[in-house]
Amino acid sequence: MAHQITYPRGCTFTDSDWDALSLFWYPVAFSHEVNDQPHATTLLDQRLVIWRTSAGLSIANDICLHRGIPLSMGHVAGDQLVCKYHGFHYSPEGQCTLVPANPGTAIPKKLCLKTYPVKEAYGLIWTSLGGGEPLNLPNCNEWNDPDYQQILPDAVNLNAAAGRQMEGFLDVGHFAWVHTDTFGDRSNPVVPRYEVYKTESGIRAEYLSTVSNFPKAMQHRAPQDFQWLRVFDVFFPFTAKLTVHFPEEGQRLCVLNAASPISARKTRVFCPICRNFDKDMPLEPVYEFNYQVFAEDKEVVEAQYPEDLPLEIAAEAHIGADITSIAYRKGLRELGLGSAYTA
Numbered sequence: 001m002a003h004q005i006t007y008p009r010g011c012t013f014t015d016s017d018w019d020a021l022s023l024f025w026y027p028v029a030f031s032h033e034v035n036d037q038p039h040a041t042t043l044l045d046q047r048l049v050i051w052r053t054s055a056g057l058s059i060a061n062d063i064c065l066h067r068g069i070p071l072s073m074g075h076v077a078g079d080q081l082v083c084k085y086h087g088f089h090y091s092p093e094g095q096c097t098l099v100p101a102n103p104g105t106a107i108p109k110k111l112c113l114k115t116y117p118v119k120e121a122y123g124l125i126w127t128s129l130g131g132g133e134p135l136n137l138p139n140c141n142e143w144n145d146p147d148y149q150q151i152l153p154d155a156v157n158l159n160a161a162a163g164r165q166m167e168g169f170l171d172v173g174h175f176a177w178v179h180t181d182t183f184g185d186r187s188n189p190v191v192p193r194y195e196v197y198k199t200e201s202g203i204r205a206e207y208l209s210t211v212s213n214f215p216k217a218m219q220h221r222a223p224q225d226f227q228w229l230r231v232f233d234v235f236f237p238f239t240a241k242l243t244v245h246f247p248e249e250g251q252r253l254c255v256l257n258a259a260s261p262i263s264a265r266k267t268r269v270f271c272p273i274c275r276n277f278d279k280d281m282p283l284e285p286v287y288e289f290n291y292q293v294f295a296e297d298k299e300v301v302e303a304q305y306p307e308d309l310p311l312e313i314a315a316e317a318h319i320g321a322d323i324t325s326i327a328y329r330k331g332l333r334e335l336g337l338g339s340a341y342t343a
Helices: 015-021 162-170 216-221 284-301 320-334
Strands: 026-030 039-043 046-053 056-061 075-077 080-082 096-098 118-121 124-127 149-151 156-158 195-198 202-209 228-235 239-245 252-263 266-270 273-275
Touching (some): 026 039, 026 046, 026 252, 039 252, 046 075, 056 118, 162 252, 162 284, 162 320, 195 320, 202 320, 228 320
Antiparallel strands (some): 039 046, 046 056, 075 080, 118 124, 149 273, 156 266, 195 202, 239 252, 252 266
């Protein structure tokens, strides 16, 4: 008999879209958010609890099987997650190990939490509701390279679909119009022809233009007419790595855009950054610059409608600068997502 999938309560996705998306891995918290207390989060409408023990990290549905209280309200004692309501103890594997009100009673094996696999990478905690191998975890070897500086901005919470946010991150045509206060220039709106390739993990776009990546206050550092190479590597469905090649030989800026779908139209975006230059400079301006860029994008993506990313190519008009967007939408369709896509 086939296993019956139990969808999250109040699920905002179609069953087929949830089935397809649940197979992939997403970040659900920063590593530094999970210390000696349980941490609540939500992925694909599923409420989760994360806790840390001597065995590592555990992730489970955030509900005690006795009376339905969120386990994230409880605490961690030793290696046990303890429910706030009646003190039920759960092991790192999710098995109930103690019922304080009846300590001598045998505990049935079915009194076990639904748990999920977990990985830590790039300062983030990742999981998959489908329990598969982490095939879509992004490759960002620079993060672990001692020559690179690690920068971890706060997450950005959006009232927008993850697909819309991801497409905006990949879009190069909006630089001159949305990011005029940070790095864009309305006198330089032309998008030169560029190429998009399929990769094992998704797609790659290599974009060469004279649009500087320096903040407005530092534009003098960019040589005149320098050709900036931006390489976008997409890891379907909602993660991308941007590598920006700076003017000085070998200088690289790497930006991960990992959009975690809380629900169909709520997204938490994690954005680890690393660079191998200016490592002795203060980091506050870096955070301020990136938060301003995030805010500029947030204003636009939260205003888009239809709110869901249309995967039927003919549903919206496209121009030559949109070849990454078109390839991205086609890739999502190939994952089995519906054309009336809800995330």
